[in-house]
Amino acid sequence: MKAVRVTGYHEKLQMDDVPVPEVTGPHDVVVRIGGAGVCRTDLHILEGQWAEKSGVALPYTIGHENAGWVHAVGSAVTNVAEGDKVILHPLATCGLCRACRAGDDVHCENSAFPGIDSDGGYAEYLKTSARSCVKIDDSLEPAGVAALADAGLTAYHAAAKAAARLRAGDRCVIIGAGGLGHIGIQVLDAISPAELIVVDRNADAVKLALSIGADSGIVADGSQVDQVLEATGGKGAEVVIDFVGEGGSTAQGLAMTRRAGDYLVVGYGENVDVPTIDLISAEINILGNLVGSYNDLVELMALAARQKVVLHTQRYALDDFQSAIDDLDGGRVRGRAILVP
Amino acid sequence: MKAVRVTGYHEKLQMDDVPVPEVTGPHDVVVRIGGAGVCRTDLHILEGQWAEKSGVALPYTIGHENAGWVHAVGSAVTNVAEGDKVILHPLATCGLCRACRAGDDVHCENSAFPGIDSDGGYAEYLKTSARSCVKIDDSLEPAGVAALADAGLTAYHAAAKAAARLRAGDRCVIIGAGGLGHIGIQVLDAISPAELIVVDRNADAVKLALSIGADSGIVADGSQVDQVLEATGGKGAEVVIDFVGEGGSTAQGLAMTRRAGDYLVVGYGENVDVPTIDLISAEINILGNLVGSYNDLVELMALAARQKVVLHTQRYALDDFQSAIDDLDGGRVRGRAILVP
């Protein structure tokens, strides 16, 4: 089969012919890829940024946002069957550690990460575990949802955590209405009654946010903290979700957070640097956020099936992988680039 | 001022001229009534059903679903000011007992219930406590929301409790799409991503439910349990809210509840009668529901301000109180009857 592989860092990806993976263990699932998201992380992998961390042996097949159809299953697989349309959770988790047993599988102590530390989805077929497979609704197609597998799932996870404490009349500030933020806004609009205030440097992003569920938008021109305080009676928002995490957004986000409120960090880059007295006197929480769990992905797919979360995609044939990479690198992708074998 | 009073049980209500109540304590609030809901409970009061329970001395002014404008406030009142538009929580709570201190003021150990055990809102003015007053949005008018103070608040409370555990992809069955159910559906649609399945004996009620947020409707013809099971893969719904509580709805509701699911009782009449082995083997919870807390009412008003919860009202001048009572008794009220002084 065709597979796009990393053969060396600081080199171009290469299309190779490799054997179709086969089921060997009882929980194995081989998936025929219907769509593989092209993510900025893939560019970083090529630059060698993940080489040491992942320890992956080259060559290997890249691609960690995958969806498709089940091609073959091991003997113990009960959650999906041949022919099922599926999206794949980015982690293949062990199911045995305490975190997995608590439903918190993202913190699995023995997980693999296909596309990062093992063969991924820029290929015709991918072998994974039944524990990664989430069936999707008949109305969805793999290429349309593949990019929700990682970036979308991260946004969902943070939004769902926020929604768990937001009540009608509460305010939630979303800093950053880009790739993740724009999913987060749709999710919050679907699952929470809170008033959504979006902050972004880009006026077009703010405009888009307003069209997909935000209640008000603020173009970050330096006065965004003051504007949020003004919009919240000087008190700040019950929850602030920061999809940016750099360029001063963390201090601003904390300054927008109400007493006893939550500031959720999703984007990263800079340090959170805050006096302990400020955290204590206002009793504010700073909550870290990683990608969502398997059940989070099930829930996100339920929203997608009802058109509550929609992703704009730009599709490329698998053979055109280099164009997709180049377009992403060159800022020419609107929405998410998807490879379709 | 004019006040419609109970002067004897099994007698007609009587319009009297009484003094306008005055502020005497620091937390007192006198409200000029803008709308008072006419509730079936008012009919029961006249029949003497509440005489012993409330211990109220006759004559007294009836009416427990009230909204209006703040007319005067005591010296310690900080949450509302003269001229504010307000809806009144049905209970005037003490603020000092452990339940009040926990935010669970509905279980206050020292509450009054204006319209039931003290003077209510079928009048031009009503005296209550600052603890009952919830400011409402400029866009709302007292006569439009008054009936949300009690019935609507009960529905909100149950719906919010259900929503706290419902995730995208979950199913919630609502039994009864009448007065309370029809608020509950709107609330759930606004605050939860769950799929809403409405069950009612009346096909018109089901149709209405579908127009205000229900995802599917079942006309209860004896096959409703089977239909819910079929719609849920044989497993039942994660949550069932029973706004009926009689005529077999409790056994049906429990039979519609999934393993580890919640069955919420709101309507009442019959007994819940269920083998302990059934509760245990499926690990089902039966949750009682009373009216909502003060903060629940704040949240419900936030939804109302955004037109997420809308009530159909049929208005009567205060002088026409007898027509309102007669129309309610005769089944001629569409939505809720409201007295407007």
Place this chain on the structure above:
Amino acid sequence: MKAVRVTGYHEKLQMDDVPVPEVTGPHDVVVRIGGAGVCRTDLHILEGQWAEKSGVALPYTIGHENAGWVHAVGSAVTNVAEGDKVILHPLATCGLCRACRAGDDVHCENSAFPGIDSDGGYAEYLKTSARSCVKIDDSLEPAGVAALADAGLTAYHAAAKAAARLRAGDRCVIIGAGGLGHIGIQVLDAISPAELIVVDRNADAVKLALSIGADSGIVADGSQVDQVLEATGGKGAEVVIDFVGEGGSTAQGLAMTRRAGDYLVVGYGENVDVPTIDLISAEINILGNLVGSYNDLVELMALAARQKVVLHTQRYALDDFQSAIDDLDGGRVRGRAILVP
């Protein structure tokens, strides 16, 4: 190896020689049994009460409360290794259904129940899944904890659910200080600051309860509801755990429950039969309780390792299985009977 098997209902168990089970799948674990609890359910199995429900094919090896040493593991087993001391969760769950993925594995949609629907632990060796194996502390021995695998785990689960809402100053009534109740009391004493009030018909059981953590005891002589109300200022307890579930305990338990309180059903037999108006006006919850999850068992073993939960056992050689059965049936077992191969 030796295995005690059911060869026919209404017949005696029979000691057979059968092959030692072998690892065939990657998640298989073969355990050398160190102790197998003899449970009243085993008597019911012999009476045929489970025949239809379990659908098990005869002959099969009985015994569902098992602990021992890991003898062999499949290739994908990461949570235990050969030689580890383990206790076995009663269910071998799939790990793939939504309940398993949420940590709520007791509600697994595809579980096996060794000793009930497949070969159990009245034997020298037992084959199970890695998902059932919980490592125990060096200080514990299999025969000492085996009986915590099912009965103890049920008590732990209910106690932990209760503890999640109990705060210092709250009261928890425990109805029934027998096998389960006596574990529940120890657990509550270890994990909750609530005041524990024990109710039992048997004065000796009450005395025992007081020695292992109960703060006060009531011998159920007909006045137990009044006594609980008196001890709680007429209000009832925040939580009531009913380990009996028959003989009137459900109505009594509900009558002992405070407004907004929880009544937990663990024991079973009779019906819960309660007017909906009572559930609603006091806003009481009735919570069903099944056996605990895998992680519950991990936590219970953490308590056992610190001697917070201690079980009295009466041990029998595996060859003496008939004596154990007879003693249990004849009421001659103090604590729990354990077969030791």
Place this chain on the structure above:
Amino acid sequence: MKAVRVTGYHEKLQMDDVPVPEVTGPHDVVVRIGGAGVCRTDLHILEGQWAEKSGVALPYTIGHENAGWVHAVGSAVTNVAEGDKVILHPLATCGLCRACRAGDDVHCENSAFPGIDSDGGYAEYLKTSARSCVKIDDSLEPAGVAALADAGLTAYHAAAKAAARLRAGDRCVIIGAGGLGHIGIQVLDAISPAELIVVDRNADAVKLALSIGADSGIVADGSQVDQVLEATGGKGAEVVIDFVGEGGSTAQGLAMTRRAGDYLVVGYGENVDVPTIDLISAEINILGNLVGSYNDLVELMALAARQKVVLHTQRYALDDFQSAIDDLDGGRVRGRAILVP
């Protein structure tokens, strides 16, 4: 009556004769002081550090950790009566704002702080609100518990927040076993089954900690992070409570926190300065902590009544206030200094 007052900053406190306060409003309570804690904050007040923040007009009576007997009550007071022994929550809250209505009264938008911004408890009598009064058990005496009103309540609040997520087998690190930490350890030992690991620079403090409930102790000599990691299998603790908040404890505390764990800041001084990528990749939470709520104080008093939390006190007659201040300033107080009128 006698009252010790601040008459000028950077001057000594002065004993004055002032009128006994009187009940004027319906929620007023006048308390005869039985004990008033002498706190380091009192020294800071004299140094003028609070002058601007509190805006208090001089002269005024100092003392914010108070307990005593109810001397007189206003007409609407239902929670205490003349003669009751009480401890006073440090804040006199409004009971009307959204925070108060949610039970989160510490975030009251209109609170007074007797001893800081109004007359406090270094006096024979103090006037406060019914909302501050918590009845204490007959077995307790005001002078013995007064110091739990503020410092103890802060420790309780953090410990209770930690306990809400700690399960048997989990580990909780307590950094700092001084005034607050030593209450926190007693509280955690009473309400949580977690293993308590105490870290302090002072070997004697560690020794004391072990005698009041800690399971293990680490003298902070620079290797404390490594020691905690070693004690937790390299993973860190589920919860870390930092009662220090300076001298590097925040970075150390975060380094001791397990993936998906909580780091609670209680002590303050330095900045929390952490890369966002670290918060995200380990999904760690940083939780601010202020003083506890009214209900927290009720619960703490329930623990005190059962001798689960015991405070060492060093008592002074009110007339000897200067000795108490001098001893505190000179480091000669073991436990807490208490003025007894």
